[in-house]
Amino acid sequence: MSDWRSIPSENKHREFLEKFSAILIDFAFESVSRDNPVSRWRSASYLQEILNFDLLEEPKPQKDLLLLANKILKYSVKTGHPYFMNQLFSGLDPYGLAGQWLTDALNASVYTYEVAPVLTLMEKTLTRKLLSMFYKNDNGCEFGDGLFCPGGSFANGTAINLARFFFRCEKKDSLVKPTLFASEDAHYSVSKWANLCNVDVVLVKTDDLGRMSVDNLKICIRQEQKKGSSLFMVMATAGTTVLGAFDPLIEIAEICQDLKIWLHVDAAWGGGLIFSKKHCGLLRGIERADSILFNPHKLLAVPQQCSLFLTKHNNILTEAHSKGATYLFQKDKFYSADLDPGDKYLQCGRRADVLKFWFMWQAKGSLGFERHIDHLMSLSAFFKDEIEKKKHFELVTQPCFINVCFWFIPLHLRDKDSISNYEEELSKVAPKLKGRMTKRGSLMINYQPLREKPNFFRFVVQNSGTDMQDISYVLEELENLGESL
């Protein structure tokens, strides 16, 4: 008989859930072990055959479900493994994982106090804390506002919407050809969401280190002013995706202030530095931003997804977004409607992404996050030093943050950079090595081209379980993989 009811029943499900969670706990330790591969690469057709994803009429028994779970775990990439360095997230934080599991058990949607009393208060406290950290506002008064977003792209889109709303309110004017500025190294979500919001984007040139050129920004502004565009925002980045560059926030803030336009700082990647006394200087000027995007799921290794949009404007989220839906935000509730956060959101139903972050923070303290970051920065500095020492490797740019971009130079290309097809040949190296490492399961590290620069690797690390020996391993493994090229 089909187990169709959407509620757990003691006699049918307890043993199943116990076995299931035991499998997951074993996985948590095995998947991060250096004795096990970071991935077990298989072709799509192989996976389709052994997993059989088809959705059928008939139910499967519990023993088959446990087998399926085991296969899913086996053939998925181990993003918590110390050798997973492929994305701007990694690690498998034990308290973050516990926080996720707790979130799932609650199965809540965070829009009203009545259905999510604990979670709405938790969101409020955590948002206020981050506002006080980023905006250096410690006097305890209500300052600014924030949203939890399903990822950084969404938060960047929200910023565009608010900047436009702000412009309309300030200038009491509709916008002709509304135009925003972002650097050519800004995240691609800026262009995607500008399309959605129906505004134009002007891409400002970057300097050698990948930072927005203030001179070029000024030129772009003048050009757009001549065209009669409505300039309404600058999107700066604190920690670009590939090079890890920090745009010069103070100079950009001056320009925005002069023009009375919105400054948004995409600190999705770099924002975590706010926890480190030693390294938070990279964020200097961020306190002047009208809005900030910060993804704890990146640098802080909070589980996927945890993304915050913060703004210094007290009421703008409510003013720009609220619709007062009467089925959720009744005016005659038996408690204060101020406790309901939902109406200022662009989402309606919303997963409680706050809980895992809050729980990790309780477990580690701010000091734990600081130590985590300082460790990652040391690893990255060590990696960079090693790259500079070794003749198989060449830095793409001098790093200032976690990202270390480098070429692996195989033997047949060493000291051959004067040959005509050097760059073409060099660009073939990274994809080949990437294929080899993934199939071997020994390492996952990302590569990409950037403008005129041929394919290069990007070292990043967010997993503070990684140590100096792992860094040496990564370098050795790259040499091994590239030996026969």
Place this chain on the structure above:
Amino acid sequence: MSDWRSIPSENKHREFLEKFSAILIDFAFESVSRDNPVSRWRSASYLQEILNFDLLEEPKPQKDLLLLANKILKYSVKTGHPYFMNQLFSGLDPYGLAGQWLTDALNASVYTYEVAPVLTLMEKTLTRKLLSMFYKNDNGCEFGDGLFCPGGSFANGTAINLARFFFRCEKKDSLVKPTLFASEDAHYSVSKWANLCNVDVVLVKTDDLGRMSVDNLKICIRQEQKKGSSLFMVMATAGTTVLGAFDPLIEIAEICQDLKIWLHVDAAWGGGLIFSKKHCGLLRGIERADSILFNPHKLLAVPQQCSLFLTKHNNILTEAHSKGATYLFQKDKFYSADLDPGDKYLQCGRRADVLKFWFMWQAKGSLGFERHIDHLMSLSAFFKDEIEKKKHFELVTQPCFINVCFWFIPLHLRDKDSISNYEEELSKVAPKLKGRMTKRGSLMINYQPLREKPNFFRFVVQNSGTDMQDISYVLEELENLGESL
């Protein structure tokens, strides 16, 4: 010493995770027990005092973290409880919960095959299956496309963006005053996201049952045509939020076809009916939609969040959204780039919402979902019959779906509907009862006004653990709560 590393360590964390998951498994059964309250209402100040949400410098020890978790569970609303009928989601499906826990252990982001091989294939299979069900396309060929979205609001916004893109491509024209039509009972996200996308919304009147009036739609269209607006889409609803009404899809589809404009059907709530041979007739005409929103986390009781955007157009997601970011979607990968779904999304990093749904489907089979829905529809029909029988209650409209909207008529208002302040007095009843039931923890059911109709209750059920006795309990409890009014 702070436990700061973002990786589980066997000797520090195994016992903690085992204790933690044991607490959660106990919670799964206790939280849905009729012997326990659906909520333990406390004021915000009380919760702040006993939970102390503050985020401190110093870490907390594991025993304190377990106590915190217990308090969070205790004071959160039990959305899996059979008496939680407050939202368009409920239940705590054991296989859905297992699927969530598995998703968390993987901590994946679904954009490329290389980092999420199993999950990308799973998404593809499940999306194809739903496309074949909604579009009645069973010949196995590739038809249409789909996205997993962080909620229905986002999916409605995506529809607006695609409809506008389609219009521009078809008419080779920019839009002057782009205008969409939705009924006055359409979800409020339509207006929120129309603002974001910078398009106008015209709200079409509904009939007595809450369905979009086709006559009024025609009138609105003529008016907008006279104004010179660019008409580009109709947003129909299959299962409105409050009344549970189904817009007349076939007639609306005819109009859209004549005008060559996009038809989006928001079936966030009603879409699950596709699994029921007995009840899928309510969705008749949905196969003519250009796009469909369907939230398995509503009617099917999949855990929060699981929301699908489906479109019959094969390539439009890629054409409208792709930016070809070279750090993720390299053209020279060692495997076929067709396997990477990420570039067609408006999100970049993205939680694997597919897994819990897929896992539930394996556990229940399509037949299990069908039985689940047929049971809910029976409960709802029974509830409606009881309401009609009892003199304390009055139906707001005749229901056709799960939603049963009704007034509780207290003794002092019975047969008094001719008195001048009757509606004013009646509108005070639901908020009072809602306060009482929440504080007592005996029931959670939502109320709202709608246009000229004073506050009324909306019965909904998605938890197939609920049975006929529970329905009787709900009615009795409402009578008890309202006795002394």
